[in-house]
Amino acid sequence: MSTKTSLQKTLGTWLTIGVTLLWLLGVIASGLVARHEMNEVFDSALEETAQRILPLAVTDILNREGDTGLQRALALKEHDEYLTYLIRDKSGNLLLQSHDADPRIFGAIPQEGFSETSTHRIYGESAISGTLYIEVAEPLAHRRVAVLETSLALLLPLILLIPISLVGVWWVIRRSLREVLLLQQSIEVRGGGDLSPVAVDRLPEEFGPIMISVNRLLDRLRRALEAERSFTANSAHELRTPLATALAKLQRLKVETQDVRVKTQAGEIEVSLRTLSRLSEKLLELAKAEGGGALSEHRHDLVPILRMIASDYEHQAPGKIELNLPDGDVTSLLDLDAFAILARNLIENALRHGADDQPVNISLTGDGILRVVNRGEIVSPEKLALLRNRFVRSSTKAVGSGIGLAIVEAIASGAGITLTLRSPASGQSDGFEAELNIAVVDAHS
Numbered sequence: 466m467s468t469k470t471s472l473q474k475t476l477g478t479w480l481t482i483g484v485t486l487l488w489l490l491g492v493i494a495s496g497l498v499a500r501h502e503m504n505e506v507f508d509s510a511l512e513e514t515a516q517r518i519l520p521l522a523v524t525d526i527l528n529r530e531g532d533t534g535l536q537r538a539l540a541l542k543e544h545d546e547y548l549t550y551l552i553r554d555k556s557g558n559l560l561l562q563s564h565d566a567d568p569r570i571f572g573a574i575p576q577e578g579f580s581e582t583s584t585h586r587i588y589g590e591s592a593i594s595g596t597l598y599i600e601v602a603e604p605l606a607h608r609r610v611a612v613l614e615t616s617l618a619l620l621l622p623l624i625l626l627i628p629i630s631l632v633g634v635w636w637v638i639r640r641s642l643r644e645v646l647l648l649q650q651s652i653e654v655r656g657g658g659d660l661s662p663v664a665v666d667r668l669p670e671e672f673g674p675i676m677i678s679v680n681r682l683l684d685r686l687r688r689a690l691e692a693e694r695s696f697t698a699n700s701a702h703e704l705r706t707p708l709a710t711a712l713a714k715l716q717r718l719k720v721e722t723q724d725v726r727v728k729t730q731a732g733e734i735e736v737s738l739r740t741l742s743r744l745s746e747k748l749l750e751l752a753k754a755e756g757g758g759a760l761s762e763h764r765h766d767l768v769p770i771l772r773m774i775a776s777d778y779e780h781q782a783p784g785k786i787e788l789n790l791p792d793g794d795v796t797s798l799l800d801l802d803a804f805a806i807l808a809r810n811l812i813e814n815a816l817r818h819g820a821d822d823q824p825v826n827i828s829l830t831g832d833g834i835l836r837v838v839n840r841g842e843i844v845s846p847e848k849l850a851l852l853r854n855r856f857v858r859s860s861t862k863a864v865g866s867g868i869g870l871a872i873v874e875a876i877a878s879g880a881g882i883t884l885t886l887r888s889p890a891s892g893q894s895d896g897f898e899a900e901l902n903i904a905v906v907d908a909h910s
């Protein structure tokens with residue numbers, strides 16, 4: 466999972482980073498504009514102040530009688546001055562200063578208009594034909610603080626914006642991906658048995674082609690499987706009649722001929738033909754099992770069927786069948802024919818591949834667990850894993866085609882049952898065990 470990226474995570478992260486960056490750019494731009502505008506307002510206030518004070522200061526100075534020295538404007542109340550001013554003559558001699566003013570921050574010679582030192586913004590204005598000068602100073606720090614506070618106020622919404630953007634994007638994507646998730650689930654639940662087209666309403670447009678492709682693929686798969694099954698079924702079916710005819714003719718030949726060599730050869734051919742005939746029967750069973758129909762509409766009691774099948778085999782191999790059936794019914798949705806085919810294949814295998822001198826144990830419990838157990842050599846785990854594939858046989862001398870377990874597997878999976886193979890059988894040191902729970906049939910599979 467680590468190498469895969471989540472759309473939700475990627476979009477959430479990048480959209481949030483994008484929104485944050487854009488907001489920061491916005492804050493910087495508005496900070497610059499605000500600073501420019503504030504400077505204009507502050508400058509105009511500075512100018513206005515100078516022009517207001519100047520006439521008062523001029524009157525004050527002119528009214529002094531003979532006393533030309535420095536005077537400090539009286540503070541009405543002790544306070545920190547935000548704007549300070551000096552009144553000087555042309556050559557820089559101080560005539561009047563506001564009570565907090567520090568002459569060191571002003572230039573040696575008074576200047577008209579705006580000027581800036583490293584700490585202050587100064588505005589100078591002259592009166593009486595340039596003989597008296599007023600200079601008003603305002604600390605730059607004040608302006609900086611104002612700009613900084615404005616920018617900080619603009620930054621503040623980011624604290625909310627980042628989580629809202631993350632949650633918002635997450636939510637929107639989650640909502641839009643809901644249908645995609647439905648599509649994914651509906652593809653996921655489709656087993657080999659269900660190849661019907663997937664259909665999800667209100668799928669986002671971008672995912673439409675995926676659904677179409679999946680459906681096209683499912684359709685092709687279904688057609689391929691159907692073609693394969695019908696080919697198997699047809700060829701097996703078509704082989705029946707010629708095989709039966711050939712067998713009949715051989716048997717007649719065996720009876721009619723007096724030649725011993727011809728008789729033995731006919732016997733050998735008959736064995737081969739019978740193998741071929743069994744193979745075609747098995748192929749037909751497999752095609753039917755894979756074609757579905759492992760389920761019936763109603764529940765049936767399977768105990769009597771199993772009893773009947775077991776007694777069939779008891780006739781064929783007397784004393785080799787041990788049967789344990791429950792007292793009550795075991796009902797299942799498994800189709801009766803399918804169950805019979807399944808049970809026959811398992812029992813046939815146990816008789817054919819198990820130890821000759823030991824009986825086969827067939828048991829069905831009240832809760833539907835069917836077990837067919839025989840003694841005999843242990844099958845290696847690697848081999849065991851492959852046995853349910855078609856035409857796979859372990860190195861056995863017994864006749865067979867390697868299709869029996871494939872038929873059982875096809876019926877089981879068609880009914881949603883798990884076939885478990887064990888070797889050695891549970892509770893034994895050798896042998897083979899096939900187990901399935903026939904009561905757990907999934908009607909939707």
Ligand SMILES: Nc1ncnc2c1ncn2[C@@H]1O[C@H](COP(=O)(O)OP(=O)(O)O)[C@@H](O)[C@H]1O
Nearest residue numbers: 814815818852858859865866867868869870897
């Ligand atoms: N009851 C069993 N005991 C031992 N081996 C078994 C048993 N059932 C199946 N096998 C092994 O699994 C192989 C495949 O079984 P199957 O598909 O029925 O084919 P076949 O019986 O025609 O050989 C068999 O050849 C055999 O080696």
Ligand SMILES: [Mg+2]
Nearest residue numbers: 814865869870
């Ligand atoms: Mg078999």
